Amino acid sequence: MRIQGMARPNSFPLVGREADLEAILARARAAASGRGGVLLLEGEAGIGKSSLLRDALPRIAELGLQLCHGSADILESRLPFSAIAECLDLLGGSQDPRRAALAEFICGESPPDSFAGFPRNEISVIQQIIALLENLCEAAPVALSLDNAHWADVQSLRTFGRLSRIVEQLPLLVILSIRSGDTTTELDDLRARMLERGADTISLKALPEDDVVRLVGGLVGATPGKSLRRAVAGACGNPLYVVAAVGVLADSQAIGIRAGTAEAEGPVSWESVHTTIMKRLRFLPAELLKLLRMAALLGSPFSVSALALVAAENPENLLRVLERAQRVGLLVEEGEELAFQHDLVRQALVKTLSLSVRRALHHRIGLALAEARYPVDKVAEQLRLAGSALGEAALDWLATAADRLVGRDRETAIELFGRVLSASDPADPRAQRVRVTLARALLLEGQTVRAAEVARSALADTGDSVLRTHLWWTLAHCARAETDEELSLRIAEDAAAGPDVTAAERIRFLGYASVRLFNLGRYDRAREVAERARAAAAELEPPAQAITAVAALAALAGRADRPSEALELARRVRRTGHADEQHLDECQVYMYINLGRRQDALDVVERMHEHSERRGPGAMVWSHLLSAYAQFAFGMWDDAVAEIESGQELPNWGDAHRALSAIGALISLHRADSAGAETHLKAAPIAPLYEPTDAFVGSFPRWAHARNAHCAGDPVRALELFDHLVRYDDDNLPGTWLPITAPETIRLALEVDDPARAREIHEHVSRHAENAEPTVVVPGLRWCEGLLGGDAESLRVAAELFRTRQMPWPEARCREDLAALLAGRGDGTAAERELTLAAARYQALDADWDLSRIEAALRALGVRRGVRTRRRPRSGWESLTETESKVAHLVAQGLSNPNIAARLFISRRTVQTHVSHILAKLGATSRVEIATRFAQREA
Numbered sequence: 001m002r003i004q005g006m007a008r009p010n011s012f013p014l015v016g017r018e019a020d021l022e023a024i025l026a027r028a029r030a031a032a033s034g035r036g037g038v039l040l041l042e043g044e045a046g047i048g049k050s051s052l053l054r055d056a057l058p059r060i061a062e063l064g065l066q067l068c069h070g071s072a073d074i075l076e077s078r079l080p081f082s083a084i085a086e087c088l089d090l091l092g093g094s095q096d097p098r099r100a101a102l103a104e105f106i107c108g109e110s111p112p113d114s115f116a117g118f119p120r121n122e123i124s125v126i127q128q129i130i131a132l133l134e135n136l137c138e139a140a141p142v143a144l145s146l147d148n149a150h151w152a153d154v155q156s157l158r159t160f161g162r163l164s165r166i167v168e169q170l171p172l173l174v175i176l177s178i179r180s181g182d183t184t185t186e187l188d189d190l191r192a193r194m195l196e197r198g199a200d201t202i203s204l205k206a207l208p209e210d211d212v213v214r215l216v217g218g219l220v221g222a223t224p225g226k227s228l229r230r231a232v233a234g235a236c237g238n239p240l241y242v243v244a245a246v247g248v249l250a251d252s253q254a255i256g257i258r259a260g261t262a263e264a265e266g267p268v269s270w271e272s273v274h275t276t277i278m279k280r281l282r283f284l285p286a287e288l289l290k291l292l293r294m295a296a297l298l299g300s301p302f303s304v305s306a307l308a309l310v311a312a313e314n315p316e317n318l319l320r321v322l323e324r325a326q327r328v329g330l331l332v333e334e335g336e337e338l339a340f341q342h343d344l345v346r347q348a349l350v351k352t353l354s355l356s357v358r359r360a361l362h363h364r365i366g367l368a369l370a371e372a373r374y375p376v377d378k379v380a381e382q383l384r385l386a387g388s389a390l391g392e393a394a395l396d397w398l399a400t401a402a403d404r405l406v407g408r409d410r411e412t413a414i415e416l417f418g419r420v421l422s423a424s425d426p427a428d429p430r431a432q433r434v435r436v437t438l439a440r441a442l443l444l445e446g447q448t449v450r451a452a453e454v455a456r457s458a459l460a461d462t463g464d465s466v467l468r469t470h471l472w473w474t475l476a477h478c479a480r481a482e483t484d485e486e487l488s489l490r491i492a493e494d495a496a497a498g499p500d501v502t503a504a505e506r507i508r509f510l511g512y513a514s515v516r517l518f519n520l521g522r523y524d525r526a527r528e529v530a531e532r533a534r535a536a537a538a539e540l541e542p543p544a545q546a547i548t549a550v551a552a553l554a555a556l557a558g559r560a561d562r563p564s565e566a567l568e569l570a571r572r573v574r575r576t577g578h579a580d581e582q583h584l585d586e587c588q589v590y591m592y593i594n595l596g597r598r599q600d601a602l603d604v605v606e607r608m609h610e611h612s613e614r615r616g617p618g619a620m621v622w623s624h625l626l627s628a629y630a631q632f633a634f635g636m637w638d639d640a641v642a643e644i645e646s647g648q649e650l651p652n653w654g655d656a657h658r659a660l661s662a663i664g665a666l667i668s669l670h671r672a673d674s675a676g677a678e679t680h681l682k683a684a685p686i687a688p689l690y691e692p693t694d695a696f697v698g699s700f701p702r703w704a705h706a707r708n709a710h711c712a713g714d715p716v717r718a719l720e721l722f723d724h725l726v727r728y729d730d731d732n733l734p735g736t737w738l739p740i741t742a743p744e745t746i747r748l749a750l751e752v753d754d755p756a757r758a759r760e761i762h763e764h765v766s767r768h769a770e771n772a773e774p775t776v777v778v779p780g781l782r783w784c785e786g787l788l789g790g791d792a793e794s795l796r797v798a799a800e801l802f803r804t805r806q807m808p809w810p811e812a813r814c815r816e817d818l819a820a821l822l823a824g825r826g827d828g829t830a831a832e833r834e835l836t837l838a839a840a841r842y843q844a845l846d847a848d849w850d851l852s853r854i855e856a857a858l859r860a861l862g863v864r865r866g867v868r869t870r871r872r873p874r875s876g877w878e879s880l881t882e883t884e885s886k887v888a889h890l891v892a893q894g895l896s897n898p899n900i901a902a903r904l905f906i907s908r909r910t911v912q913t914h915v916s917h918i919l920a921k922l923g924a925t926s927r928v929e930i931a932t933r934f935a936q937r938e939a
Contacts, residue, residue, distance in 0.1 A: 014055045015218065015239070016211030017048060020202050021056055024175070027200060028060045031173035032141045034928025038164050038194050041177040043204030046240025046344070049177045050147050052204070057145065065143040065173065066136060072151040075299040078384075079377055079409055081106050081125060083156035087146055088132065098135065102128050105614065107375075107408050123617035123650060126159045131613075131898055131908060133163070133172065138896040141171035148343070149176040150183055157190050164194045169897070169915045169927055206237025215239060219246045220255060222262040228255065231264035240344065244277070251279075277348040284328075288321050292330065296349035297361055299381075301339035309372050310365045359387040363394075370397040376405045380412045390420050399430035402437035410441050417441065432462045439474045443481065452478040468500040476512065485693055489516040507537045521692030562773050563591035581611060582619050589626045594776050596805025598634045602905060605630055609907035618653035623907065625656045628663050635808035637667050637845050638881035639906070642917075646909040655697045658684050662700030669707050670809070672848040681708060686721075690728055699729040699737060710748070711849060719748040719757075726761055738765060739780030739802075740810050746787045747817070762788050779805070783814055792821050799834075812841035812850065819857060828861045835861075846872070877937060879921045887914040891927050892934035 014021065027039050041049050050071075061067050070086030085091045090103045106125055136142050146152060146160070160174060167174055178187065195201070207215065209229075216224045216232060224232075231249060235241035249255045254266040281289060294311050295302050304322065308315045322338065325331040330345060331338045340346040350358065366382030370393075379401070383394055398405070398420055405413040417438040424431035435458040442451035455474045462468060472495035479488035495501055496509035510533035517526035570584045570591075585608045592601035608623035624647030631640035644664045648657055665680035684701040687694050706721035722745040725737055742765045749758035762784045769777040779801040786795030795818040802811035819834035835854050842850045858864075873879045880888060883904070890900045897911045904911070915927070924930050 014048070014051060015215040016207045017052050017055075017204070020052055020204065021059075023200075023202055024052070024056045025059055025063070028056075028063050028065055028143060028173055031143065031171055032063045032065055033926075034141075034171045035926040036167040036170045036172040036174075038167055038174045038176070038197070038199035040191065040194065040199055040201045041175060041204070042180055042201060044180050044238065046238045047204045047206070048239045049179070049204060051239070053145060053147055053175065053177055057143070060143045060173075065141045066139070068133075068136070068142060068144045069147075070145075071147040072149055072153075072156070073299050074148075074151045075381055075385075077151050077153055078412055079153055079381065080122065080155040081129075081153065081159070083146055083149070083152035084129060084159045085156075087144055088129065098132055102132060107377075122155045122158065123620060124613045124615070125155070126162050127613045127620070127909065129159050130162060130166070134170065134897045134908070137170045137172055138899070141173070143173045143175065145175035145177070147177045148179070150179045150187060152187070154186050157186050161190050161193060164190075164197055164199065166897075166912045166916070168198075168919060168925060169912065171927075207239060207242070208237065212237055212242055215242055216246060216262075219243065220250075220257070220262040222257045222260050225261045225263040228262050228264040231266075240342075248279075251283075275348075275352070277345055278352050281345075281348075284324075285321075288324060291318070291321055292325060293349045293353065294361070294365070295331075295338070296340070296346040297358070297365060297382075300343065300346050301334040301337035303337050306369065306374065306378075310368045359385065362386040363390070367393050367397075370394075370401075375408075376401050377408045377412075380405055380409060380416060383416055384412055388419055389423065390416070395420050395424060395428075395430050395434070399433045402434055406437060406441045406444070410445050414438065414441050414445065426461045429464070432458065432464065432467055435461075436467050436470050436474075439471065443474055443478055446481075448478045448481045465500045465502075469495070469502075469505050472498075472500070472509070476509075480516075483693070485516050485519050489513055489520065492516060503536070507533045510536070519693050521695075562771075563594045563776060564773055567591050582608075582615055582622075585611075586622070586626060589630060593630055593633050596775070596801075596807065598630075598806045601630045601634070606905035609901070609910075612907075617651050620907075620909075621647050621650040621653050621656045624650070624910070625659055627906070627910075628660060632663050632667065634806050635841075635845055637671075639883050639910075641667060642883065642910050642913050643906075646907065646913045649909070659697045659700040662704040665704040666700075666707055669704070669711050670845065670847040670849050672852070677708065677711075681705065690724070695729050699725060702729065703737070703741070706744075715748050715751050719745065719752060719754070722748060723757065723761070726764060738768060738777060739783070742780050743783040743787055743814075743817075746784055750787070758788055779810070783810075783817070786814075786821070787817060790821060792818060792825075795821065808841040808845060809847070809850075812838040812847075815841075816850075816853065816857070823857070823861060832858065832861055832863055875921050875923065877922070880918060884914050884918050884921075887911060888918050888922075888930055888934060891915065891918070892931040894931070 024039065024041075027037055030037060041053060043049050057067055057069060068087045068089075070083060070088075072083040072086075076082040081090075085103070085106065088099065090099050090106065094100055094103070102125070105128065133142060133144065144163075146156075149157075149160075152160075160176065163172070163174055178191070183191070212232065212235075213224050213229065216228065220228075228249075232242050232245045235245050246255070249264055249266070252266065254264060255262055256265055257263075281292075284292075291307065291311055291313070295307050298306055298310065304315070304318065307313075307322075308318050311318070313321075322331065326333075326338075329341055332341050333339075353361070362382045363386035366379050366386055369382060370379045379397065383390060394416075398416060402413070402417070405416070417434050421431055421435060421438065424434075426432070426435075435454060439451050439455040439458060442448075442454060452475055455471045455478070459468060459471050459475075462471075472491060476488050476491040476495070479485075479491060492509045492513040496506045496513065501509065510529055514526045514530035514533065517523075517529060566587060570587050574581075574584055585604055588604045589601050589608075592598075592604065605623065605627040608619070608626065612619040612623040624643045628640045628643040628647065631637070631643060640663060644660045647660045661680045661683035665677050665684055668674075668676035668680055681704060684704055686701050686705055687698050690698075702721050702725055706718050706725065709715075709717035709721065722741055725741040726745050729737060729741075742761050745761045746758045749755065749761065765777065765781050765784050769781050779798050782794040782801070783798040785791055786793075786798060795814055799811050799814040799818060802808075802814060815834040815838040819831040819838065822828075822834065823831035835857055839851060839854045842854065872881075877885075883906075886904060887900055890903060895903065897908050897915065901908045901911045915930075918930060919925070922930065922933060924933065
C-alpha cells in the first residue's frame, strides 16, 4: 500500500511537548490564583511554538482565565499597536465602549494645527491599554498571549514592556512566542528586561528521535521503518520540516506500508522550503492558486470582501473556490476572516513571485482598496510595498487621506508623502496639500528641523491662504518644540500681520504671541497683545478664537499675585468649551497653591491625571510634576516622592524631569538623606544663564542647590541662590516662592552680617504686596517683618497663616524663628512651646535635618528630650507610608488599580508605583498575598 497526497500540517496531536505544555499550565494556574507573570516561548522557525500555544490556550481557558490572544503580522510590523490591538480586539469594531474609545484614539486623526508636544502619544495609548487590562483582571484572571512576537510593532512591544513592570500586581499571564534569531534591538531589549524582572522561559528544542518516530507514525498511520527514519533525519527534529518531508514523499508516492511498517522508497529532496511548498501546491487549480497569491499579498488574516475586490471576482464564485482551500487545510477561519493555517505557505506564495510582479500587485491592491474606501492603514501598507513610483492615482488618494493617515501611522505617512512628492509638480494643488501635511507629520514625529524646512519650502510654493495658515502654525510649533520662544513669537507676529490669515486666525496668532511674550518675561507687552486679541474677538461670533489670549491674561493676573482674578478668568475660558484644558489646569493648580486651598489644588491635579492620558505624554509627566509640587507645598512628602518616581518613568518633556529631581532633592535634604539628595541633585543642574523661560522648572533646582549649600554649611552660596530666587524667579512666577524664599534670604543675609541685603529683600516683598491679593503675600511679608524687626507678633501671625493654609514646613520654620526671638528675650517657656509645635510638624514630614536644629535649640533652653523621628523600617508593615497603607487596605478589599486611583485621587501610574513598593517591602509576590497578609494582620 502506498500513501498518496499531501499531509495536512497541524492535523496531528502535539508530540514531544507534554512537559512544556504542563509548564505553561502551571504558570496559568499561578495567574489564576493571583500571581501574575511573564512567559517567553522561544525556538527556531517550525519548532512548534504556535502549535504548543494553540494547544495550551483552551486548557488555560478551562482554568478560568479570560483569553486575549493575537498573532503579529509581518505586513503590520510598522503599524502602531497593531499586535496588541489584535490581542485585545481593539480594531475589529468591538461593541465594548472601552475598546471602541481606545480604537478611536489609536486610529483618530489630529487637527491640522494641533501640536501634541511630543513625537507620538504612544505613552497615552499604552497607559489606556493597561487600564483596560486592569479592568479585565478585576472581573477574572487574564491570559494575554501574542504569537510571532518577533514581527510585532515597536509600540506593542513597549506596551508589553510596561506590562512586565506591573504584571506581579495583577492576575495576569503574559505569553510571548518569539522566533530565535529573528529579533530586533527593541525585542532584544524587551526580552532582557523581562528576564531581569523574573520572566519564565520555555525554549523549544529539536524533537528527540523517539518523538520524531511518534510524529511520523501519526502522519502515515504506521510504524516508521529504518529507511523512512533516515529520510526525515534531514529535518533535524524540527516538527515542521518533518511534516514537510513526509509530505514531499507522500506527494511523490514514495512511502510504502507493509505489515504495519512504513518505508521510504526514495530520498527527500531538501530544496528551499518555499520551492518545496509551491511544488506541493501544484495539484491546486490555477484559479485557486492565483487567488491564494492575492490573499497572501493582502496579509493574514484577510477579509473575503477585500479579496473579492482586488481579484475582481464574484463573491459567490470566490467562496466556492476558497472552500477547497479550507478543505485541504490551507486556510482556516479566524473570526469573520480567513487566515493561512501556516505562515510558511503564505510566505512561499509571496516570495516565489518576482520583485517587480510583487510590487505591481501591491500597487494594484492598494489603489483598489483606496477606491473602495478601505481603512487608510490597509491602503498605505500596500502602497508602501509597491516600490517608488506611486503615480497620479496614489497622489489623488493621499491628498484626501493625508490627515487620517498621519493620525494612524505617521512613519508610513512620511515615507509615502516623500515618495509621491519626489515625482510631483510643486505647483500641483494636491502636492501642496500633501506637503503641508508632511510638515505637520514630521513635527509630530519629533523631526522639527526637517519639518521647518518642508514648511518654509511649501510657503514659498503655495498661495492658498488656508494652506499658508497651516504652515505658519507648523513653523511656530517647530520653534516652540525647539524651546526657541523668540523665533516662535516672531513667526506668530509675522503670521498675524500678514495677508494670509482670516480675522479669526489672526486673533489666534495674537493670543499665541501673548503667551510667548509672557514666557519671555515681557509682561506689559503680553498684556497689550492679549487685550488687543480679546477686543478683536468680541466682534466675532462666537469669540472662541480669543481663548488663548484670555488664558494669557489669567496667567498674567496670577503672575501679578492676583490668583482670585486669575481663577475667575480661567473659569470664564473653561465655560466657553473651547479652552486649552491643560493650560487652564496648570494655571488653577498654581493659583490654588498660592491661596493655600489644598483640596482644590489636589482636585485639579486629580482631573489632570484623569485627562492627561488622552492629552499625551507631555501632559502626563507635567501632571505628575504639578502633583508633586502641590504635595510638597502642602506637606504630603511621601506622596510627592511617589509622584516623582512615576513622573520620571515617563519621557521627559519641558524639562519636567529636572524639576521633579529637584523636588526629590529638597525632600531628601530635609530628611537628612544625603545619598538620595546627591542622586537627585546630579539630575537637577542649575542653568548657567538665567532666562525667564527657565522660571518654575529651573527654579526648583536653584532652590534645591540653595538648600544643599545651606545643609553643607555654606551660607554665602546659599544666600546667593536664594537671593536669585527672590529677585528673578519670583519676579516671573505667580507668587509661588516669595512667602518662603524671601524669609530664607533675609535670615541668611543676617547670618552672614549683610543687613543691607536683608532690607533690600524686605523692600522687594513690600513692593509686591502693594498690588497683590493679600492672601498671597501677607504670610511671607509678616515673616520678613518679624525677622528683620524682631517682631514676635508678626512671626506668630505668619505661622498661623501658614497653619490655616495647611503648609506645615513654613509654619514650623516660622515657629522656629519665633522661638529663637522669644528665647533671646528670656521667655524660655514660650520658646519651648513654639519649638514643640515646630517639632510636631517636622516629625510628620520625617524632616530630620530640621529636627536637629530643634534639638539644639531645646538643649540651649535646658530641655533634654529627643525629637528626632523614628527611622521607618525598610521592610514589613511598619515600613509602609501612610498612602501605601491606604493602598494596601484597598488592595485587600479587592479594588483594582483604576478604582484605587479614583478613590485616592491619584493617577493609575502612581498607584502602580505604590503597589510595587508594597510588594517589595512586604516581600509579597501578588495582590492576593497582600490581601492574605492584611487579613492575618487584622485578625
